[in-house]
Amino acid sequence: MLSPIRAQSFEPTVHLDANLDAVLATPCACPRFARDEEIFGEGETADYVYQVVSGAVRTYRILRDGRRQIDEFHFAGDYFGLELGEAHRVTAEAMTDTTIRMIRRGALSDLAARRGDAARAILRLTAEGLQRSQDHVLMLGRRSACERVAGLLLDIAERTNAKAELDVPMSRQDMADYLGLTIETVSRTLTSLQDEGLIALPSVRHVVLQDRRALERMTA
Amino acid sequence: MLSPIRAQSFEPTVHLDANLDAVLATPCACPRFARDEEIFGEGETADYVYQVVSGAVRTYRILRDGRRQIDEFHFAGDYFGLELGEAHRVTAEAMTDTTIRMIRRGALSDLAARRGDAARAILRLTAEGLQRSQDHVLMLGRRSACERVAGLLLDIAERTNAKAELDVPMSRQDMADYLGLTIETVSRTLTSLQDEGLIALPSVRHVVLQDRRALERMTA
DNA sequence: CGGTTTTTTGATCCAGATCAAGCTCTGTGG
DNA sequence: CCACAGAGCTTGATCTGGATCAAAAAACCG
Numbered sequence: 001m002l003s004p005i006r007a008q009s010f011e012p013t014v015h016l017d018a019n020l021d022a023v024l025a026t027p028c029a030c031p032r033f034a035r036d037e038e039i040f041g042e043g044e045t046a047d048y049v050y051q052v053v054s055g056a057v058r059t060y061r062i063l064r065d066g067r068r069q070i071d072e073f074h075f076a077g078d079y080f081g082l083e084l085g086e087a088h089r090v091t092a093e094a095m096t097d098t099t100i101r102m103i104r105r106g107a108l109s110d111l112a113a114r115r116g117d118a119a120r121a122i123l124r125l126t127a128e129g130l131q132r133s134q135d136h137v138l139m140l141g142r143r144s145a146c147e148r149v150a151g152l153l154l155d156i157a158e159r160t161n162a163k164a165e166l167d168v169p170m171s172r173q174d175m176a177d178y179l180g181l182t183i184e185t186v187s188r189t190l191t192s193l194q195d196e197g198l199i200a201l202p203s204v205r206h207v208v209l210q211d212r213r214a215l216e217r218m219t220a
Numbered sequence: 221m222l223s224p225i226r227a228q229s230f231e232p233t234v235h236l237d238a239n240l241d242a243v244l245a246t247p248c249a250c251p252r253f254a255r256d257e258e259i260f261g262e263g264e265t266a267d268y269v270y271q272v273v274s275g276a277v278r279t280y281r282i283l284r285d286g287r288r289q290i291d292e293f294h295f296a297g298d299y300f301g302l303e304l305g306e307a308h309r310v311t312a313e314a315m316t317d318t319t320i321r322m323i324r325r326g327a328l329s330d331l332a333a334r335r336g337d338a339a340r341a342i343l344r345l346t347a348e349g350l351q352r353s354q355d356h357v358l359m360l361g362r363r364s365a366c367e368r369v370a371g372l373l374l375d376i377a378e379r380t381n382a383k384a385e386l387d388v389p390m391s392r393q394d395m396a397d398y399l400g401l402t403i404e405t406v407s408r409t410l411t412s413l414q415d416e417g418l419i420a421l422p423s424v425r426h427v428v429l430q431d432r433r434a435l436e437r438m439t440a
Numbered sequence: 441c442g443g444t445t446t447t448t449t450g451a452t453c454c455a456g457a458t459c460a461a462g463c464t465c466t467g468t469g470g
Numbered sequence: 471c472c473a474c475a476g477a478g479c480t481t482g483a484t485c486t487g488g489a490t491c492a493a494a495a496a497a498c499c500g
Contacts, residue, residue: 061354064440067362071354084347089354112339119332119339126346127304133353134281134291134309140360141400142287145488172447180361185488187448204447204497220284365456392479405456407480424465424479 020121029102033094039081042091046083048102052076055098056169059090060177070178072132073170075159079125095169140180143219148179149189151219153199153207164212168205240341241271241297249322253314259301262311266303268322272296275318276389279310280397290398292352293390295379299345315389360400363439368399369409371439373419373427384432388425 030053033039039050042061050057057074059081071090074080081092094100112119139148152175157166168175172183179186190207193199198215200208209215250273253259259270262281270277277294279301291310294300301312314320332339359368372395377386388395392403399406410427413419418435420428429435 061358063358063362069358069361071357082347084344084351089351113336116333116339119336119343123339123343123346124304126343126350127302130346130350130353131304131309133350133357136357137291137353137360138281138283138289140357141289141397142283177361182489183447184449184490188488191448402457403479404458404481408456411480 020118020125030099031102033098033100035094035096037094039092039094039100040088042088044088045086046081046088047105048081049079049105049108050081050092051079051101051103053099053101055100056095057092057098057100058095058170058174058178059092061090068177069180070174072129072136073156073159073174073178078159082122082126082129095174145179145181145185145189146193147218148181149175149186149193150198150215152179153209154212154215154219157209157212164210165206165208168207240338240345250319251322253318253320255314255316257314259312259314259320260308262308264308265306266301266308267325268301269299269325269328270301270312271299271321271323273319273321275320276315277312277318277320278315278390278394278398279312281310288397289400290394292349292356293376293379293394293398298379302342302346302349315394365399365401365405365409366413367438368401369395369406369413370418370435372399373429374432374435374439377429377432384430385426385428388427 033055039057040046040048052074054076056076057078057080058070059072059074060068060070062068072080073095074092081088083089108118108122112122139151143151153166153168156162156168160166170178172186175181176183176186181189190199190201193215194201198209198211200210202208253275259277260266260268272294274296276296277298277300278290279292279294280288280290282288292300293315294312301308303309328338328342332342359371363371373386373388376382376388380386390398392406395401396403396406401409410419410421413435414421418429418431420430422428
């Protein structure tokens with residue numbers, strides 16, 4: 001969650017991620033998706049890998065009775081939809097108006113077969129996803145509502161390169177479904193963080209981190 | 221958790237996992253660890269990748285105040301300790317007397333650089349770990365205590381190739397720390413599953429799945 | 441504006457945590 | 471072979487963080 005994943009690299013001296021970006025900067029479809037529009041659905045054939053150009057995306061799964069768990073939020077630059085098997089295991093939707101780059105999966109595996117650096121970049125993306133998922137497990141398994149909300153805010157700040165003031169692209173429901181809470185609890189937690197002076201909420205989708213140190217202490 | 225990960229493969233017709241096993245079947249240190257002995261600690265340099273030969277391993281992280289979250293259980297054949305960065309992000313301990321195969325990380329990356337199939341096998345292992353972690357997130361975020369316990373039992377059964385009767389190598393505390401619950405809740409849930417006739421508990425570390433269908437219905 | 445959706449706030453409830461005994465295994469030494 | 475200590479597990483009583491139910495207040499939007 002808070003680990004500086006994006007600053008790490010398998011081979012510290014080489015920017016493989018950038019490398020993959022460069023290699024793939026060949027003609028690619030870059031469709032736009034409106035807010036709440038589906039990009040792909042759970043169970044669909046995974047013919048493409050996706051990258052957020054601008055905007056933000058949520059990937060989630062739903063249980064039979066409608067309970068939803070958001071797996072991950074994806075921001076500009078992030079890849080998503082990379083699958084091991086033939087089918088997507090999650091549904092992906094745009095959270096705001098979003099531009100997406102689509103890369104044919106076949107093209108990607110060809111590239112990986114030809115170039116070791118591309119193969120390593122794909123491995124790195126997958127391993128970063130695993131690290132993030134493990135942080136998510138720790139969050140859901142052993143943290144209180146307050147710690148979870150604080151952690152999410154810091155994570156968004158880091159991933160969108162925000163300083164103190166941050167744009168929250170997701171609804172309270174999205175936050176709740178990511179954090180394993182209800183909307184009410186998320187809302188109450190945010191107001192109590194505001195009452196304690198740790199954050200300010202100038203508007204619903206705007207948060208100011210007023211005491212980042214204190215927030216970080218909660219999530220350590 | 222219940223998805224048949226082990227049956228999937230990136231290239232459906234080739235058994236890459238077996239391939240990696242074969243390639244690595246060269247002279248390797250195979251130390252034994254006693255129950256509860258540490259294999260590696262969080263923060264230590266990740267010089268090796270590990271494979272369970274026999275026995276079972278838990279990997280976990282601990283928060284400042286002692287809360288523990290078990291990340292994953294590893295059974296015979298499973299690889300663990302594969303890291304993106306230089307350091308291990310979790311601690312690994314033997315749950316029972318366990319034999320472990322240690323593979324030099326350098327040897328593995330050399331191999332991956334030389335052989336595309338080895339690189340793909342490593343990617344596959346990482347991606348499987350990611351899938352498992354995502355299932356874990358869904359479990360912790362949106363499932364009840366009862367659903368979690370049922371899910372764990374079915375997962376153990378599958379991964380240890382047990383039919384109805386299964387050997388549970390972990391303590392109640394381990395289950396609790398994997399499931400994001402307390403020992404008391406795990407214990408109570410097991411007894412209530414027994415009372416409902418879904419399982420039997422001939423001894424503490426022995427479970428008989430008496431109505432697997434019903435258990436599966438809980439976790440779907 | 442008025443209608444709809446989203447968010448906040450309030451009141452109440454409950455699943456699972458916590459606190460507190462007992463109980464059941466082990467193993468150990470006499 | 472038994473007494474008994476210690477760890478791990480179960481069970482019981484109570485508490486509580488977050489869920490649920492309900493409604494008011496913002497925000498959004500034609």
